[in-house]
Amino acid sequence: MWFGSYDLLMRFWALIEPSLPSMVSVTPAQRGTFEPSSTVSRYLQPIDEMFMFLNYLALRLKQHDLADRFGVHQSTVSQIITTWSNFLYAVLGSVRIWMAVEKIREHLPAEFKDYADTTVILDCTELRCQCPSSPLLQSEVFSVYKSHCTLKGLLGVAPHGAVTFISPLYAGSISDKQIMRESGILSLLRPGMAIMVDRGFLVGDFVPCKIYRPPFLSGRSQMPVGEVRETQAIARLRVHVERLPLRLFGNINQLYTVACLLTNYENGPLVKAWTKKQGSTSAGLF
Known part of the structure; x- marks a missing residue:
């Protein structure tokens, strides 16, 4: 429940x-x-x-x-x-969920001490849907990443676990860059803030703030020890978004948004779940 x-x-x-x-x-x-x-x-x-x-x-x-x-x-x-x-x-x-930087810092978990200016952890989530009979509509909602028809939304979570941004759902063919531009999140970001994203979330050319992203291997046989540690650290922190319970049916945009918002009324922040494990799930996130 x-x-x-x-x-x-x-x-x-x-x-x-x-x-x-x-x-x-x-x-x-x-x-x-x-x-x-x-x-x-x-x-x-x-x-x-x-x-x-x-x-x-x-x-x-x-x-x-x-x-x-x-x-x-x-x-x-x-x-x-x-x-x-x-x-x-x-x-x-009707309740404003985007938090002021001062409030985020006030509730910043100790695990974020090396990323203390993180304002929001962002990730796109895809919801599998029935394929339309129209080939044109199929091409719109088909996700190459999921190899199926999907709807796609951008979610933002504060470091302490509260959901602070929910975009509308878009056709699954939309790119991460495009959803970032159209969702409205850019109007909330300012210099001096930082966002935390997945390795493939390449939005640094138009985001007006710092970005924490796990390093690419970029053809190297192995990563330097420092980059490996950074990748593991960011993976453990980004798991906030990846664990959001999205149990969605029917009236999709309303249900999707309500399901995300309800996580803010649960018993405690999501961070509690993984601090007990300290990285046991990080290996398979990227």
Whole structure:
């Protein structure tokens, strides 16, 4: 589940409950209309609807399975999922997640002492999707890297684990450079900041700040010891982004964004998970 305890779940509920009157419920798809939640017949209490939605995201449960578990029709499940993805997209998306440099430094983990000016760790993630029947659309969403049709998004995470940037999803054929230009992240970066990226993230010609990137081997038989250590250090720190739980279905842009934002409400930063292992997973990251 998204929350480490029942108490955290109820704290999250208390956070969003005041916004429930503004929720717009989606009627069954064949009607193609939206109605205020007060005019739509509710089969479950709002907190149970939210719990169903979280189960859908976190456990990858099918809609017919959720219908059986919650004792409602499958069309009701679909309605609830769409309604709550739109609602949480609006409520959580209204909170500014980009952090001031001073706040990032205030919460900087000790493991980042050699990269203390790091403002954000950036990585592109690709979500496998069904291939369209149109050859033109297939060419748009086909990812050479994944050898499949995908949607691609840029994610940013602060050194202490908080998600601080989420781009919209783009067709899988988009390059890292292009998504960097179009996502809006450049307007947030300033001289004096630093970003941490993957080895293949070649954006140094237009990014207005320092970049930490593992060195290339560049045809050499082996790396110098210093570069090997730098590669391993950055790999351990970049694992923040690589471990984000992206369990996404259906209403994709809303679900994708909500799933990423929900990680900020979990029990503690992602950094806790890997500091216990101290690099045991770094070997396979690049």
